[in-house]
Amino acid sequence: MRRELLMGVAFIAFGIVLFVGFFYAAIVSKLLPPYENRFLSAIQNDRYYCLLVPLTLPVIIVAVYLHWLSMKMFKHA
Incomplete structure (x- = not known):
């Protein structure tokens, strides 16, 4: 049980980090003044x-949706 809980917390933390990074790259960085750093620029x-x-x-x-539809057609064919 302990290992599953640890993996679940790790997946949630990874998702939060990816979301924050994407949100910064997509929205926040466009609102800030120009950077001197080449990577951030x-x-x-x-x-x-x-x-x-x-x-x-x-x-x-x-x-x-297409996967669900094809599985329904396969089951009822």
Whole structure:
């Protein structure tokens, strides 16, 4: 039981870290003044990766629906 709890907490922490990082790259960095650091400046000027995750969500929804539909058709064929 202890190991499962530890893995669950690790997954939640990993998800929170990814969410905060994405939120910073997609929204917060665009609102801040320009950076001197090249890495942070590249994140701030990015126009591709900041939209990649939000636009992936509709594609996942369609894929899940098509998977569900195909399984229903297979079961009732």
